[in-house]
Amino acid sequence: LTTESRGESCAQCKYQRKLAQNQMRRAKKKSACNEKKKSKNIIRNLARTRRRLTSAQAQISQMHERNEALSEQEFEKRIQALPRKQQLAVKNCFVAARRKSTRGMKYDDEWIVECLLMRMRSPRLYEHLRRQGIMILPGRSCLQKYLQRFKGGFGLNPNIFTALREKTKDMDTFSCHGGLVIDEIKLSENLNVKSSGEIEGFVDLGDHTPGEYKGVLANHGMIVLFQPFTGNWTQILGVFASRGNVKAPTLAKIILESIVLAEQAGLYVDSVTCDGASWNRSMWQRFGIQGSAGHVKCSAKHPVDTNRKLFFVSDFPHLIKNVRNAFVSKGYLTPGGHVHSGIIQAALNVDRENVTLKAMPKITDAHIRPNNFEKMKVDLAFQLFGDEVIKGLFLHRRHVESIYTRVQPTEDFVKLINRLIRVMTSRITKRALKPGSPDMRFLEAFLVYLDKWEEHAKPAGGGFVSDSTAAGLRVTIKSTLGLLSYLSTSVGFKYLLTSRLSQDKLENLFGIIRQSSGCNDHPTVSQFLVTVNLMAFYNLAKSPRGGNCSQDVVQALLNPSDTNKTSVKHVLDSMDSLMDRGRVDEAETVIDTLISESDHTGYTEKKSNSALLYYVAGYVTRKMIAKTACPSCAGHLCISNTEASANADAYFTANFDNGGLIYPSQALSSAVKLMEDSFTSFFSKNKLHMESLLELASLLHSLTFPTLGCPEHEKQTLSAVLKFYVLLRFRFFVKGLNKERDGQRERLKLLKL
Numbered sequence: 001l002t003t004e005s006r007g008e009s010c011a012q013c014k015y016q017r018k019l020a021q022n023q024m025r026r027a028k029k030k031s032a033c034n035e036k037k038k039s040k041n042i043i044r045n046l047a048r049t050r051r052r053l054t055s056a057q058a059q060i061s062q063m064h065e066r067n068e069a070l071s072e073q074e075f076e077k078r079i080q081a082l083p084r085k086q087q088l089a090v091k092n093c094f095v096a097a098r099r100k101s102t103r104g105m106k107y108d109d110e111w112i113v114e115c116l117l118m119r120m121r122s123p124r125l126y127e128h129l130r131r132q133g134i135m136i137l138p139g140r141s142c143l144q145k146y147l148q149r150f151k152g153g154f155g156l157n158p159n160i161f162t163a164l165r166e167k168t169k170d171m172d173t174f175s176c177h178g179g180l181v182i183d184e185i186k187l188s189e190n191l192n193v194k195s196s197g198e199i200e201g202f203v204d205l206g207d208h209t210p211g212e213y214k215g216v217l218a219n220h221g222m223i224v225l226f227q228p229f230t231g232n233w234t235q236i237l238g239v240f241a242s243r244g245n246v247k248a249p250t251l252a253k254i255i256l257e258s259i260v261l262a263e264q265a266g267l268y269v270d271s272v273t274c275d276g277a278s279w280n281r282s283m284w285q286r287f288g289i290q291g292s293a294g295h296v297k298c299s300a301k302h303p304v305d306t307n308r309k310l311f312f313v314s315d316f317p318h319l320i321k322n323v324r325n326a327f328v329s330k331g332y333l334t335p336g337g338h339v340h341s342g343i344i345q346a347a348l349n350v351d352r353e354n355v356t357l358k359a360m361p362k363i364t365d366a367h368i369r370p371n372n373f374e375k376m377k378v379d380l381a382f383q384l385f386g387d388e389v390i391k392g393l394f395l396h397r398r399h400v401e402s403i404y405t406r407v408q409p410t411e412d413f414v415k416l417i418n419r420l421i422r423v424m425t426s427r428i429t430k431r432a433l434k435p436g437s438p439d440m441r442f443l444e445a446f447l448v449y450l451d452k453w454e455e456h457a458k459p460a461g462g463g464f465v466s467d468s469t470a471a472g473l474r475v476t477i478k479s480t481l482g483l484l485s486y487l488s489t490s491v492g493f494k495y496l497l498t499s500r501l502s503q504d505k506l507e508n509l510f511g512i513i514r515q516s517s518g519c520n521d522h523p524t525v526s527q528f529l530v531t532v533n534l535m536a537f538y539n540l541a542k543s544p545r546g547g548n549c550s551q552d553v554v555q556a557l558l559n560p561s562d563t564n565k566t567s568v569k570h571v572l573d574s575m576d577s578l579m580d581r582g583r584v585d586e587a588e589t590v591i592d593t594l595i596s597e598s599d600h601t602g603y604t605e606k607k608s609n610s611a612l613l614y615y616v617a618g619y620v621t622r623k624m625i626a627k628t629a630c631p632s633c634a635g636h637l638c639i640s641n642t643e644a645s646a647n648a649d650a651y652f653t654a655n656f657d658n659g660g661l662i663y664p665s666q667a668l669s670s671a672v673k674l675m676e677d678s679f680t681s682f683f684s685k686n687k688l689h690m691e692s693l694l695e696l697a698s699l700l701h702s703l704t705f706p707t708l709g710c711p712e713h714e715k716q717t718l719s720a721v722l723k724f725y726v727l728l729r730f731r732f733f734v735k736g737l738n739k740e741r742d743g744q745r746e747r748l749k750l751l752k753l
Contacts, residue, residue: 085114092136107138109554112146113541119143120538149558150537153198154529155206156224156238156257161265163540163556164235168266177491178228179271179313180237180258181506182280184245185513189217189741190524191688191734193727199734201525202690204241208250215689216243221528223509224258226267229487229500236509236536237262241525248282255283256303263304271311271483273501275318276472284312284475291471291478293451298478309486311479314472315503316424317378322469323417324381328368333463335449335456337409341368344384344410346400347392360392385417420446424480424498432495433480435488443477450474476501509535606684608676611652617664617672618653620725624717625662633709633717639665667706671718672725674703679729688737693730700726 009017075094079087088111096102107115115137119126130137152159168176191201203213218241226235237258240246246254259269274280284290287300289312299309326332331340345368351360366374367384374380383389393400393411400407423439426432433439450473457463464470480498487493514520516531523531541557625634644650644663653661664672682696700722709717 088114089135096136102136105136105138107142109558112138112143113554113557116143116147117538117541120534146558147534147537150533152533153206154204154239154241155208156254156261157536159556160235160237160536160540161261163553164262164265164267166553166556167540171266173268173491174493175228175231175233176266177230177268177270177487177493178226179273179311179501180255180262180269181225181227181273181503182222182251182255183275183315183503183506183510184220184222184242185510185528186522187219187221187241187528188522188524189219190526190738191217192524192526193730193734195727197693197727199688199690199693199730200529202241203243204690205246205250205254206238206240208253213243214691215687218243218525220244220246221525221532222246223506223532224254225506225509226262226269227273227500227505229270229493229496233539233542234505234509235539236532239529239532239536241528245277245279248279248286251279251283252286259303259310269310270308270486271313271479271501273313273315273503275315275503276322276468278468280314281468281471287312289475291474293454293470296447296474296478298475299482309482311483312475313479313501314476316476316498317381317502317504319469319472319476320385320417320421321375321378321381322472323465324384325370325375326465326469328370328384330462332413332453332465333457333460334409334413335452336412337406338463339410339413341384343393343400343404343407344368344389344414346403347389347396350396350399351392359395360388363388363392382421385414385421387418389414390418416446416449424476425502426497427499428497429495432497433484434495435484440481440484443481447474447477606680608680610649610673613673613676614647614649614664614669615653615656616676617669618662620672620721620728621664621668622662623724624668624721627720628709628713628717630710630713633713636707636709637665637668637717638662667708668721671705671708671721674705675700675722675725676729678703679726679733683733688733693726696726 079090082090088108092107092111096105099105115126118129118137119140126137129135130139150159189201191199193199201217203209203216203218205213220242222240222242223236224238224240226237228234238254240254255272262269274283287310288297289300290297299311302308302310327339328341331338331342344363348360348363348368351358351363362383367380370377370380390411393407393414397407419442422431423433423442433443450470454464454470465473480496480501483501484493484496487496512535513523513528513531517523517527520527537557540553621638624637628634628637641654641657641663645654647666647669649669650663653663678699679696682699683692686692686695705718705722707714707718708721
């Protein structure tokens with residue numbers, strides 16, 4: 001079979017070619033159609049999106065225009081329905097929204113006060129709200145700057161009374177009537193040098209500090225607290241640091257000054273409450289207060305208003321502790337018979353044997369035979385005369401009578417003290433002391449009972465409470481009745497909550513102070529002062545129930561404080577005046593003169609090692625270079641290690657130099673050496689006291705210092721070096737004294753074991 005090519009395709013090939021071309025054309029057409037449809041859909045969706053975007057932008061522009069046109073008055077009107085504090089939060093949110101960052105943002109004073117209160121209550125929650133942006137809150141450093149304006153020292157802080165005067169303007173008369181509560185807390189002896197140059201830790205009674213106590217370390221802190229008869233608030237009026245207890249003459253002056261200032265601030269001081277310590281009883285005598293069986297005087301003429309009386313009260317829980325202590329040790333000889341704790345012990349022994357239900361489940365041996373620590377607990381004393389003991393004596397009477405012949409006198413005595421506790425510790429309106437009530441008649445009858453009891457026990461030479469406890473009970477009950485009569489007739493009180501006459505609020509405050517720096521039974525003087533200042537600020541800034549803190553109170557709290565500024569300014573001025581140069585040859589003469597007038601003339605003068613001093617001068621150089629922005633000044637303060645090798649005192653620094661130590665210039669090294677020699681010479685012969693820094697500054701004032709820094713910044717550089725080194729040296733010195741004192745305290749503890 002042969003084929004012949006004629007140059008043309010056959011019909012079958014043409015058909016197959018045409019079929020393939022049609023298929024390819026259809027595929028291309030279909031793909032192009034799909035792409036065209038997709039493109040049309042994308043263009044259509046894009047157009048719709050653009051229209052929506054344009055509409056949204058137009059709405060945003062309109063909103064911006066409306067917001068810009070919205071006046072401050074209109075904004076205030078819109079948020080007027082919100083509570084006052086929510087209004088402050090909303091305003092700060094809007095202010096922050098207009099800024100790129102809240103750094104450097106200025107806050108309203110009232111909002112600052114609220115932020116301070118929030119951070120005092122819960123620092124962790126405050127930081128959570130701030131960092132998560134839940135609320136617009138200032139940072140910790142910002143709050144500290146505002147809080148530092150309120151800080152005051154010991155004594156009666158005038159800033160407190162200024163703010164209190166503004167706060168009492170919006171308070172009713174009932175909330176302003178109250179009494180002073182005074183008590184002391186044990187502190188640990190510790191010194192602290194503040195950045196301002198003050199030395200804390202010495203006795204400081206404000207204007208009442210004796211001159212001979214300027215160098216005596218304080219180991220007690222005293223607080224004067226105002227406690228109203230109604231309302232859930234208190235206010236710290238004064239804080240004092242003393243050595244031991246505050247003596248009666250000084251204490252009486254502090255009380256009088258506190259009353260006068262509190263009355264001028266709008267408060268009404270009607271009572272003074274203190275515990276039964278001997279110095280407090282001596283203070284009573286200065287006001288003519290006495291509580292003997294023949295004569296009871298519970299009040300004195302008011303120092304501000306002659307038509308009013310000032311009532312004196314002894315802390316009732318302390319009195320009950322005294323009654324309990326004698327009751328469990330020896331017992332009493334009452335008109336009803338001999339009463340003692342052995343009867344309660346017998347009932348407790350029976351109650352213990354009961355393996356089912358108990359009549360006295362909370363009573364333990366600590367109630368009947370307390371140790372020295374348990375004797376200080378008020379709850380144990382109250383429970384010993386509580387309802388459980390009465391129920392136990394009633395339930396186990398038969399068994400107890402088989403051991404003791406007379407049980408009824410002890411049971412009656414426990415019931416008597418139990419009712420006295422209920423009447424004198426009322427905290428709610430239902431149990432409050434009211435005029436003409438059975439509780440009032442009970443107190444009057446108890447005073448008569450005390451006289452009969454003392455008369456009955458006198459022939460036996462015992463069996464009665466101590467004279468101090470008896471006087472405290474008589475004066476306290478008499479003052480309670482006198483206050484009830486005065487408040488109900490002259491002020492309009494319908495009742496008196498007798499718990500407001502005790503020291504409970506002040507004891508709670510002492511608990512806060514002991515826990516503010518961790519578990520610390522004896523805080524330092526500095527810790528004590530810081531905590532008390534914060535509590536005083538908190539009580540003033542806290543809004544009254546149902547109201548807000550007024551703007552005048554806010555301004556009084558945040559205005560710069562002038563308290564204790566005089567001494568600090570004197571220190572800083574003395575340091576600045578060192579720029580006035582004297583004669584070089586007078587330096588040693590000034591030092592010798594001061595040493596000859598020192599406290600101890602037989603002591604050997606001490607001097608620091610020159611190599612170690614050069615090393616410390618390098619540390620001073622590093623700090624000064626970090627603070628200065630002038631390259632010329634920095635060049636004048638330091639030298640290279642090669643240049644320092646010529647100095648014989650640089651060997652110590654060079655030996656421990658791993659490449660990071662700085663070598664001071666000759667001028668700076670000489671200035672530090674001059675200050676160190678003056679410091680060691682001064683304290684080799686003189687004891688540290690409250691004004692030591694001022695005296696050292698007066699010594700340095702007559703010395704000649706070398707030129708430090710460039711001519712333009714010479715004075716500022718020398719001033720910075722002097723202030724830094726003097727404060728640094730005082731801190732080193734005080735730290736060593738504290739360490740030595742702590743070591744002695746620990747050794748004494750070991751000797752007691």
